[in-house]
Amino acid sequence: MAILWLMVVVLGLTIPVLAMLLKGVLGAAKSITPTVGAISGVAAAASTDLDAVIELVTTQNYISQVVAGLANYGGSLAVALPDA
Amino acid sequence: MELPVAIIILFVTLIVLLLAVYLLATIVELLKINAGLDEVLGKVGEIATKTAPVNGVLDAVNTTLVAGRNLLEGLFYQKAGPDAAGLVESAFPGEGPRFLQRIGRAGTVVPIGEEYPRGAAILNSLLGVAPAPAAPAPAAPAASGGRITLRGRSAPSATVVEEPSIPGRLSAKGSRPWER
Numbered sequence: 001m002a003i004l005w006l007m008v009v010v011l012g013l014t015i016p017v018l019a020m021l022l023k024g025v026l027g028a029a030k031s032i033t034p035t036v037g038a039i040s041g042v043a044a045a046a047s048t049d050l051d052a053v054i055e056l057v058t059t060q061n062y063i064s065q066v067v068a069g070l071a072n073y074g075g076s077l078a079v080a081l082p083d084a
Numbered sequence: 085m086e087l088p089v090a091i092i093i094l095f096v097t098l099i100v101l102l103l104a105v106y107l108l109a110t111i112v113e114l115l116k117i118n119a120g121l122d123e124v125l126g127k128v129g130e131i132a133t134k135t136a137p138v139n140g141v142l143d144a145v146n147t148t149l150v151a152g153r154n155l156l157e158g159l160f161y162q163k164a165g166p167d168a169a170g171l172v173e174s175a176f177p178g179e180g181p182r183f184l185q186r187i188g189r190a191g192t193v194v195p196i197g198e199e200y201p202r203g204a205a206i207l208n209s210l211l212g213v214a215p216a217p218a219a220p221a222p223a224a225p226a227a228s229g230g231r232i233t234l235r236g237r238s239a240p241s242a243t244v245v246e247e248p249s250i251p252g253r254l255s256a257k258g259s260r261p262w263e264r
Binding site: 001004005007008011012014015018019022023025026029030032033036037039040043044046047050051053054056057059060063064066067070071074077078080081082083084 | 086088089091092095096098099102103106107109110113114116117120121123124127128130131134135137138141142144145148149151152155156159161162163164165166167168206210
């Protein structure tokens with residue numbers, strides 16, 4: 001009989017501890033959800049910001065044209081100006 | 085049934101209920117997190133796809149720019165000779181030694197200053213005009229014909245820009261002397 005009462009006491013003490021631990025786990029899991037949502041929003045915004053990256057190809061073409069023009073200009077200067 | 089046994093059964097039932105409720109709620113939250121991470125993964129994939137060509141394009145741009153720079157620096161050294169590094173140093177302080185290093189030359193860099201008489205003389209001889217005397221005071225930019233100025237003394241104004249008629253004056257705007 002004494003053992004049975006001892007078990008009752010142990011179980012009675014276990015229940016609040018278990019409830020506290022489970023509540024902590026649930027709280028931690030719930031705190032992750034909005035963070036993931038925020039990360040998703042930031043990733044979407046970053047992805048939208050990167051839509052203009054494709055314009056770099058146009059920039060590359062322009063730079064090639066500018067450098068080609070500079071080379072032609074340098075060629076003219078090489079002919080027009082005397083060497084040192 | 086004895087009283088302690090009934091209480092034990094009650095407590096065990098409570099524990100099982102607690103576990104079930106909290107673990108189910110935790111599972112629901114983990115499923116939400118999983119869905120959110122799936123969404124993030126899609127967006128990160130988009131970012132990776134969009135940024136994939138950047139390295140290649142920037143490498144190509146840098147290669148083109150370096151080729152242009154090397155071309156112009158070689159031409160500059162060919163035309164200005166030993167004055168080239170000093171001219172670069174005068175126009176862009178600190179760049180003279182790097183210029184020498186890039187073109188593979190050694191020596192000390194002596195800044196030319198704001199005026200480059202040799203360049204002005206070459207330009208004037210090409211244009212067939214008499215060289216103008218050096219301007220005595222910085223307050224008279226309009227009288228500085230026949231000189232090459234590496235740096236302006238003041239902020240560019242419309243008055244200064246609209247002076248292409250001065251022989252030998254280098255200006256980025258307006259008509260060039262050899263275009264007339």
